[in-house]
Amino acid sequence: MSSVIELKQICKHYCLGNNKLPVLHDINLTIQSGELVAIMGPSGSGKTTLMNILGLLDHANRGTYSFAGREVQALSPDELAHVRGHFIGFVFQSFYLLPKLNALHNVMLPLRYQRKSLTDANARAEVILQRVAMETYKQHKPKELSGGQQQRIAIARALVSDPKVILADEPTGSLDSHTGQDIMDLFIELNRNEGKTIIIITHDPKISQQCQRIINIKDGHISEE
């Protein structure tokens, strides 16, 4: 196994007026390729902040972050966007599907941003919709789908560019426990059968217990079970 994520002494604060709000303190964390990891912690403890840094959506104030062996501090905005678009898939609690697009077009979107042709994007999206058992719903708009179905579409959108890493911020948080388990089963399958590295933020011990590692975060400090 090789490490895909390596954080060393990562610190993050937000600036509120003249005040600094420290959120992450000296985070050291290595995640190997192919791991399934849960991040747990109380509200406000810094989970989403950490996820945004892992996903290259935000930068740390101090420390180093290597993603797949490349130091992200050294990357230009274009290079960051490229790594994000090709190697990282995001899944969120509230799905963030575009309401006016049908399921197929939502899934095609990342490939269109990458300037893939309509034909290629369409073909790839169809394959991925089958992968998440949603091919029969491809013409449906998000509002015509259940929460669990919308989350499957959001996962398909995260998978469409075949990312190494999937980052999921409370992906089962707005689903009932049965539907949440269906989504968790899908993550477990993607991890076991396709070797995806998956990091899931969750408040639910039933979800975290199914992960190989559980990282706890409290007041911006991490510890591991």
Ligand SMILES: Nc1ncnc2c1ncn2[C@@H]1O[C@H](COP(=O)(O)OP(=O)(O)OP(=O)(O)O)[C@@H](O)[C@H]1O
């Ligand atoms: N953009 C921002 N500007 C200023 N403060 C922020 C910003 N984003 C988050 N914070 C603060 O940073 C702290 C950590 O927030 P974060 O969203 O990482 O928590 P969380 O662990 O994801 O919480 P939750 O479980 O409620 O989602 C909180 O005190 C929050 O108010």
Ligand SMILES: [Mg+2]
């Ligand atoms: Mg959060």
